[in-house]
Amino acid sequence: MSSSRVSQYELILDDDKALIPKGGYGGLDLSERLPDAEGFAYGQFAGRFSEDLYIPETDWQGMIEEREQQQSQISDFIRHKQLAPLNQGNTNYCWANAPVHCLELVRMRQNQPLVRLSPASVAAPIKRFANRGGWGRDAIRWLADRGAVPVGSWPANSRDQKYYNDSNRELAKNYMVREWVECQPRNLSQMVSLLLRGIPLAAGYNWWGHEVTLCEAIWLDGEVAIRFRNSWGNWGDYGFGIVRGSKMLADDLVGPYSGSMT
Amino acid sequence: MLTLLLALNLLLDEGNSPFPMTAVPDVVTPQPTPVADEPHPIGTVQREEFYVLQSEAPLFVVSSPPGLVEITHEQGPLMARGRFAGGGGKTETRMLLGDHLYFVDAVQSGTVELIVIPVGATEAEQIQRQLVEVQAGPRPPPQPDTDTDTEPEPEPDGIPVDDTGGFRVLLLLDESADPDTLTAVDSLNTVRWLDENTDDWRRWDRSTAETDGELDKEEPVWRRIWQAARPALPEGPQLLIIQGKTITVRPLTSQVVQELEVAK
Numbered sequence: 001m002s003s004s005r006v007s008q009y010e011l012i013l014d015d016d017k018a019l020i021p022k023g024g025y026g027g028l029d030l031s032e033r034l035p036d037a038e039g040f041a042y043g044q045f046a047g048r049f050s051e052d053l054y055i056p057e058t059d060w061q062g063m064i065e066e067r068e069q070q071q072s073q074i075s076d077f078i079r080h081k082q083l084a085p086l087n088q089g090n091t092n093y094c095w096a097n098a099p100v101h102c103l104e105l106v107r108m109r110q111n112q113p114l115v116r117l118s119p120a121s122v123a124a125p126i127k128r129f130a131n132r133g134g135w136g137r138d139a140i141r142w143l144a145d146r147g148a149v150p151v152g153s154w155p156a157n158s159r160d161q162k163y164y165n166d167s168n169r170e171l172a173k174n175y176m177v178r179e180w181v182e183c184q185p186r187n188l189s190q191m192v193s194l195l196l197r198g199i200p201l202a203a204g205y206n207w208w209g210h211e212v213t214l215c216e217a218i219w220l221d222g223e224v225a226i227r228f229r230n231s232w233g234n235w236g237d238y239g240f241g242i243v244r245g246s247k248m249l250a251d252d253l254v255g256p257y258s259g260s261m262t
Numbered sequence: 263m264l265t266l267l268l269a270l271n272l273l274l275d276e277g278n279s280p281f282p283m284t285a286v287p288d289v290v291t292p293q294p295t296p297v298a299d300e301p302h303p304i305g306t307v308q309r310e311e312f313y314v315l316q317s318e319a320p321l322f323v324v325s326s327p328p329g330l331v332e333i334t335h336e337q338g339p340l341m342a343r344g345r346f347a348g349g350g351g352k353t354e355t356r357m358l359l360g361d362h363l364y365f366v367d368a369v370q371s372g373t374v375e376l377i378v379i380p381v382g383a384t385e386a387e388q389i390q391r392q393l394v395e396v397q398a399g400p401r402p403p404p405q406p407d408t409d410t411d412t413e414p415e416p417e418p419d420g421i422p423v424d425d426t427g428g429f430r431v432l433l434l435l436d437e438s439a440d441p442d443t444l445t446a447v448d449s450l451n452t453v454r455w456l457d458e459n460t461d462d463w464r465r466w467d468r469s470t471a472e473t474d475g476e477l478d479k480e481e482p483v484w485r486r487i488w489q490a491a492r493p494a495l496p497e498g499p500q501l502l503i504i505q506g507k508t509i510t511v512r513p514l515t516s517q518v519v520q521e522l523e524v525a526k
Contacts, residue, residue, distance in 0.1 A: 050341040050357065055441060063441055072448035080450055109448075110465050111456070174479060178470040196441060198448045257437075258467035262479040 004068060004218035009237035010227075012220075013208075015245035024232030026210035027092030029133030030251060049183050055193040063196050064219045074105060074200055074215035075227055075240060081108055085239025086119065086231040089157040092131050094211040096123035096139040097231035098202035099254065100148055101213045103177055105200045107259045116156075117175055119231075121149035121168065124159045131159060136202040136211055140180050140254045147172035147260070174262040183253040191248075192217045192224055194255055203228070204252030205243075211252065212241075220244060279303060280315040280360070280378060281392050282347050304348040307331060308397045309368045313347040315378065316360030322379040323364045330374040330396045331366050338363040341437065343469055353472045355437070368398040420508035423490040426483050428461030431522065432491075432502035433514060436468040439499045446516040455519050459526060468499075 006012070011021060055063065067073050071080075083104065088097045096119040104117055122142050126134060149172045154163040183190040183201070191214070194201060201214040213229040225244035230236060281303035307313040315323060316338065325331050340363065343355040366376065378390040433447055446452060447465065456463040464484060470476055472492075477485050491502055491509050499514035503525045512521055 050437060051339065052341055052437060059441075063445070066442075067445050067448070070445055070449040070451065072445045072450070076450055077448070077453070080453065111463050178473070178476070179467060197439075197444050258470040260479070261464075261466065261470070261477055261484075 003220045003222075004064065004225075006218070006220065006242060007237040007240070010240050010242050011236050012225075012242040012244065013247050014225075014243070015247060020208055021230075021235075021241075023235060024230070025088055025090055025092055025094065026208065027088075027094040027133035028135060028204040028206065028209050028211045028252070029092075029095070030135050030204065030206065049181055049187075049190045049194075053193050053197065054189060055196050057189065057192075060192060060196065060217065060224055061219055064217055064224070067196070067216070068218075072198065073227075074198065075229075077108070078105070078215070078229070079238070081114070083108065083114070085229055085233060085235070086156070087233035088119065088231045090131075091120065091123070091157045091159070092133045093119050093123035093157070094231055095134040095136050095202075095204060095252075096120070096126075096142075098204075098211045098213045099136050099139040099143055099177075099256070101229065101231065102140075102200040102202050102256050103143055103148065103175065103259050105213075106177075106256050107175075109198070110259065110261065112259075112262065115175065116151045117148040118151045118154040118156050118158070119148070120157050120159060121154040121163065121172065124161075125164055129159045129161050129164075133209075135252045136204050136254045137182060137252060140177055140202065140256065143177040143256070144180060145176075147174065147176035150175065174260060176260040177256040177258075178260055179257040181255055181257065183250075183255070185251050185253065186249040187253075188224075188249060191226070191250060191253060195226070199255045199257060201250075201253055201255040203250035205247070206251045207247060214250070214253075215240070218242070279390060280317040280321065280364075281376075281390075282314060282316075303392050305393065306395045306397060307347060307366055307368045307374075311345045311347050311349075311368075312342055312356075313366040313368075313394075314342070314358055315364040315366065315376075316358055317362045317364075317380075318360055320362050320381040321364065322381060323366075324377045324379070325366075326375045326377060327372075330368075330370045330372045330398075331376075331394075332369050334365045334367070336363045336365060337361065343436065352474070353469065355469050366394075368396045370396065371398045372396050420510040421491050421494050423504065423507055423509050424486050425507050426487060426504050427506065429459070429526065430483070430487070430504040431456055431460050431463040432484075432487065432504065433463070433465040433518070434468050434471070434495070434500040434502060435465065435514065436499055438497075439514070440516075442516040443499060443514055443518075446518050447514070452519055455522060459522070 086097045086101050100117050100119045122139050149168045153168050195217045203214045204211040215227050218225050218227050225242055226248045229239045323333050338361050339359045341357050374394050374396050376392045380388050487504055501512045501514040503510045
């Protein structure tokens, strides 16, 4: 198989380059995550990755080819639905932008009305309205417990406490993550297996200090790579970029299976 | 629901009972009478409920008298979705963590003793016993008398539902969906077909849909469809085609668009 198609505007982040992309805020902060024997309390709050979901590495190339031929990749769906990338502005809320974007994608897959959701409605209350970094599992737990507020009622990047009111808390219950999985940090097999099943993932990268939305596995120069979506507006190609090699191994990786049915 | 029951972990510690245990609520306020219940083995096996013994080491599991239950050994860990003994009748997804899992299925009502013997046991104290009430449900109705002249009723073509007033499709997926099916369901070809040919469609995660109250805020027509179809749905990913007053259910496969073309 030849390599996957990559747009000239998609920045490729790999081990050959010491490049750390600039142009936007990050905010990944794993310092509050308590390590344990299995990797940061992995599986404590969501289901661990089920062995049944593993897709053998020998199948990856063929499955990527099949998903690309059938236009089954998440990037195909995003372009078809014209879902613009998020833009975290000058907030340090990448760690909430990625899980919120995952939830938006899951809701669209469920064919529910497109409602843009406010990452700040998740991150700001968690951080007591400070512009502080965090990590994806905290955000997705909030999404599972309380949900996100649509941007019409809480601007995407606002940390104004006036939005954290009863009306918005009630509204957020319509936009919750229902089922989600947490992967082991830096586990390539789990990450690729979920992406080949069409599950978007929020991935935090220590090397970048940033969290992004992983959309799909691709095949590049004889090996697997990952197409991600950034939360820096129209960065790269419609928000898309590529990460591969050791840089693609995420230090924080969560993904929603389903969202609330509203 | 994927949340792990921490109680399950208890079962895996060496020396603990392999039997499924009841959940014990936290005691917040001291009670005048002493203490909360200790967790104890669940004493009822019902038809269509999982009753699973979990163990890190291989066991012999014997039932006495024989014939009331059927015991099947599976390698663990694995994820199972359905109703679990002691789970209050709720459909759940649970990770069964033992390397050795023994599924106890109700066959005939009565009381049975489950006797658990670790492979290689040398001491009588290593043998564990548990009396279990088996509720196998009512016997199936008798077969119709084949000597009568009555023509058999034709198989119904679908599940009746209050008029939905259109053509709708529900794609019902779960974790058992194979990657080829997922690739087909995710494809733009399928999405475009559904957008262009149906009055509306949905793609639901099955365990989410089966959670009580989850559909309360969904459109009423979808709630009606789900209410009508749910009792008749086979296990696994399903394709529900809703035409007016009829729901047709087929296994969801990689041929989803072809199935829909035929049905329309």
